[in-house]
Amino acid sequence: MITQQNKIGFVGIGVMGKSMAANLQSEGYSINVYTRTKAKAEELIQNGAAWKSTVKDLANDSDVIITMVGYPSDVEEVYFGSEGILENVKPNSYVIDMTTSKPKLAKKIYEEAAKKNIYSLDAPVSGGDVGAKNGTLAIMVGGDEAAFQEVLPLFDIMGENIVLQGEAGAGQYTKLANQIAIASNMVGVCETIVFAKKAGLNPKTVLKSISTGAAASFSLSNLAPRMLKEDYAPGFYVKHFIKDMSIALESAKELGLSTPGLELSLDLYKELAEKGEKDSGTQALIKLFEE
Incomplete structure (x- = not known):
């Protein structure tokens, strides 16, 4: 040992x-x-x-x-x-x-x-x-x-x-499954915050209510608060998430699978990177929804 x-x-x-x-x-x-x-x-x-x-x-x-x-x-x-x-x-x-x-x-x-x-x-x-x-x-x-x-x-x-x-290879396949789950979830977290603001709610108290219920996730608990603070420092880079999602999409196609949620998230993150955010944290995705 x-x-x-x-x-x-x-x-x-x-x-x-x-x-x-x-x-x-x-x-x-x-x-x-x-x-x-x-x-x-x-x-x-x-x-x-x-x-x-x-x-x-x-x-x-x-x-x-x-x-x-x-x-x-x-x-x-x-x-x-x-x-x-x-x-x-x-x-x-x-x-x-x-x-x-x-x-x-x-x-x-x-x-x-x-x-x-x-x-x-x-x-x-x-x-x-x-x-x-x-x-x-x-x-x-x-x-x-x-x-x-x-x-x-x-x-x-x-x-x-x-x-x-x-x-x-099993570790890598598992991590790609993890990234597939996160990909669509990040889109949902961004939509949640924008929806709460448009409805006239305090997004902080909305997060307090939903972060421990059925909607609970790492992204909701850890990255959504950063979004509200406009803190886009990288805990995980946009450019690296794009890399991960690209590998996951490639692997899914090799397995004969369709992953529309992954494809949508990848397209959105590529758009975000093109706007100069490739070195920001993944929570910067909220910027696309607030435009």
Whole structure:
């Protein structure tokens, strides 16, 4: 089982990755970090994390490598090639991709890792910046039971709702199901707030009434209040939600499914991004409804 004697490599120190790495660090784990913009890792480095200037250097010096990057293309870049993780990590190490990415890519990483006696898990998360900071993320895992059990102590630090969903790729499929559910819900939350305002109601008291009933959701409880405050800082970027929804739509089509709610939400978020909001939080969708 992974212990504090093992070095943890963390690739990708963004809005969520930084807090996830910090939580591991606060529990006494030695952390190696790499990110394209070193300044993002400065706080972790000041608290004792070791900076690695390349993915290769990090892979050479880590027993477990966690990746939390932006897009499937970024995942491909950090895992494959002569400078990538799989060519440079030690045998019997663990690699955990926590990026929301393509199930097919998760399976590819698993298969290539197995050839080198490396254990691979796909483990995307949900819970946004708040969940990452508080260590309360939902973690959806795909891969082998034995590998899952070995790294479970790390997952327990970063999250609360941790479920092994099945074989490689199952974690990614589960996260896409999560994003499909959120997609239509975000449209509904925006419509709810605008409707309440147009009806002459106080949207704050409306939220107080409906947030604990049948309409309850993370978006209603956590993002709707941000909308009312006109706080559009990213807990989760619009551009990354567009990426997730695009992958989900692609996967749904591969499965022969029609997802009209997902398609509508994706179209609306693309329109929002075109208006200059790609780096805003997903709650900025309300702006389209208030025009």
